[in-house]
Each structure stands twice: as C-alpha cells, then as structure tokens.
Amino acid sequence: MKNLTQRTITGILFITIIIGCILLHPITFGILFAFITGLSVFEFTHLVNKVNGIKINPLITTMGGVYLFFAFWGYCEGIANPPSSIFIPYLVILIYFFVSELYLKKENPVNNWAYSIMSQIFIALPLSLLNILAFQSTENSFVEYNPVLPLSVFIFIWANDTGAYCVGSMIGKHRLFERISPKKSWEGSIGGGILVLAVSLIFAHYFTFITPIEWAGLALTVVIFGTWGDLVESLFKRQLGIKDSGRILPGHGGMLDRFDSAILAIPATVVYLYSLNAF
Helix, strand or coil: CHHHHHHHHHHHHHHHHHHHHHHHCHHHHHHHHHHHHHHHHHHHHHHHCCCCCCCCCHHHHHHHHHHHHHHHHHHHHCCCCCHHHHHHHHHHHHHHHHHHHHHHCCCCHHHHHHHHHHHHHHHHHHHHCHHHHHEEECCCCCEEECCHHHHHHHHHHHHHHHHHHHHHHHHCCCEEECCCEEEEEHHHHHHHHHHHHHHHHHHHHHCCCCCHHHHHHHHHHHHHHHHHHHHHHHHHHHHHCCCCCCCCECCCECHHHHHHHHHHHHHHHHHHHHHHHHC
8 A cells, every 4th residue: 555655646746747847848848858868877877787797887878868868959959050060979978988998998898888879779869859759840940849749658658558557457368478578468558559549639639730640640659669668678677687677766666667668659759750741
C-alpha cells in the first residue's frame, strides 16, 4: 500500500511537471528536457561502468548529451549564425571520445567507444529530436514554438501504458515478448492501442493542423515504437542483470525506466510527420 501511494504521488508530480513545462514556455521546455537528457545519460554511464572492463567518462558523456539537446534547441530557435555552427562544440566532444582512449590506457577502449557513442544515439539524440516536434515553421517561414506535438507524444505514451496495464492485468494471457518482458501481453497492447486511438480523437477535435486520420496514424506510431522502446530498454537491463535503471523516481525506478518508450517513439514520430509532408 505504501509503495502504491508513493508511486501514485511520484507519477502525478512527474506528469504535472512535464505538462506544465511543455505548455509554459519554450525556455522551460528546453531546461526541463535538457535536465532529463543529462540525468538519463548519466544514469546510463553509471550502469555500463558496472560492467567489467568498461569505464566511460560520466561527466564528458553527460555534457555531450546535454549540449546536443541545447544545440537542437538553439538551432530551432535560430540563435546561431549560421545555425549549423551551433553543433561544432558537439563534434569536438565526439572527437574527444575517440582520441582520449589513445592516452587513457583503459582495459577495453573499443567497448568504451561503443558505449560512449551509444549513450548519445540511444538517449541524447532521441530526446533532442523533441525540438523538431516543438518548433514548427509557419507559412511566413518563421519558426514558432508549438507544444502540442511533443505533449501529444507523452500523453499517447501514458495512455498506452495505462490501457496496457489495465487490460493486461484483467485478461492478458498471450505473451507479447516473453523472452524479454514476460509480463507484457498482446491483450494489454491492443487495449493500450485502443485507448490511445480514442485519445487521438480528442486531439483531432481541438488541433486541426493535421487530419483525424493523421492523428490516428501518429497515435499508432507512438504505440508501436513506444512498445519497442520499452522492450529495447528491457533487453538492455536484462543484459546488465538489473531490474530498474535507477532509483531517482520513488516507485518508478530511474529516468531510463520512465523514458524508455519515448526513446523510439520520438524519432519515429519525426519520421512519420516528415513523411506526411513528403507525400
């Protein structure tokens, strides 16, 4: 009972902070998700450094992830001239990952390279792509902050998790991916998907910059790739032999546990929306 209460309170605060910061202002959006990116990358470095022979630099790796997020944010805001120059310091960090191993004489430099780059591709890049969803070009070629798309991704993820948990707890019998996540069921996944489609109708009613069919397609994209993201993180934890990625969120585990679905759902959403524009 105590754990349920703790989990509920943490969940409410977590959702309130995310929704509030996304809706309030582009600066609060940027600060929050840069902070989340940093915590997630740091948590990742802490986990992989427990593996024998692996030793990556938590500070530089985390700085790289945070800077990448701010680089995307600044690029979208147009604060650099030329805009692409804002990515130059990040390239320096990537070069450091490789060159530093020549001098540090660590046990397994190749694996260190792999995990350092993985932290950027697996965590920092997907979260940074939230900026692509948040900043949209207008008809006059101006860029405006629009919180609807990044907010919709998280609401769809939360609705999917809620629907999958409720339906799966009641009638879930057929395992979705037993080798990696024994508790997930096909019934739960279908239930979560139906709930997300229902939520997408609400977005379609109030936000008409894409059609109801396109909103439904976005919802299904988040459901499918969010589920895969969850499974990818489960495989990562299973490989490391851990249950939770951390303890920073009481009752919910670590940052990677909370943003595992978003890691694939965000880039998939970007691809989906660009595909709509292409056709």
